[in-house]
Amino acid sequence: MKKLLGLALLMLLLISATGTTSVENELHPSxxxxxxxxxxxxxxxxxxxxxxxxxxxxxxxxxxxxxxxxxxxxxxxxxxxxxxxxxxxxxxxxxxxxxxxxxxxxxxxxxxxxxxxxxxxxxxxxxxxxxxxxxxxxxxxxxxxxxx
Incomplete structure (x- = not known):
């Protein structure tokens, strides 16, 4: 159960980091x-x-x-x-x-x-x-x- 909870938290962290990158690119285009x-x-x-x-x-x-x-x-x-x-x-x-x-x-x-x-x-x-x-x-x- 702890492994499953840890995996879910890790996935949530990766998904939220991906979303932040998109917002950053919109605010500061390259x-x-x-x-x-x-x-x-x-x-x-x-x-x-x-x-x-x-x-x-x-x-x-x-x-x-x-x-x-x-x-x-x-x-x-x-x-x-x-x-x-x-x-x-x-x-x-x-x-x-x-x-x-x-x-x-x-x-x-x-x-x-x-x-x-x-x-x-x-x-x-x-x-x-x-x-x-x-x-x-x-x-x-x-x-x-x-x-x-």
Whole structure:
């Protein structure tokens, strides 16, 4: 009887710990995972002025894991390659990416230190990275949904 009671208490403890983990993830979502671009927004400094959705066949994927970021873009009927790899740091509202290497087409438009600091809006299944001008005004965003 004592063994049965002990087993029941152990099962109850394991079930309650599992429930707590789910609540913790909902309260503090993680950017770690694989994400696919769903749309882009253009801003007038504060408000969205235009929404752009990918054309058929276009795909942009970002992966975040263990402080590393990797992204790739496939554009049908184009010979230009777009990809990059580096490190990232995320807080509740900021995403900083510092690329170590990238495609030649990306290098042509990259800033000198290959680092980007962006506003971050994150929940469990979506995230948005918003590019800001030197005064903190919003320029454009990339909007992603979690695929893994």
């Amino acid at each position: 950017i770690e995972g694989t994400w696919e671009l769903t749309s882009r927004y253009n801003y007038d400094g504060e408000n969205v002025t235009d929404t752009l959705t990918p054309v058929k066949g276009y795909s942009q994927i970002k992966m975040f894991y263990n402080g590393k970021v990797m992204w790739t873009r496939y554009t049908p009927n184009k010979e230009v390659e777009w990809f990059g790899y580096g490190s990232y740091a995320a807080t509740d509202n900021t995403l900083v990416e510092k690329l170590e290497y990238m495609s030649a087409s990306m290098r042509k438009i990259a800033n000198e230190d290959m680092q980007w600091s962006m506003e971050l809006q994150l929940d469990n299944n979506t995230f948005t990275q918003i590019s800001l001008d030197e005064d903190g005004g919003r320029i454009a965003s990339e909007n992603y949904h979690r695929i893994d």
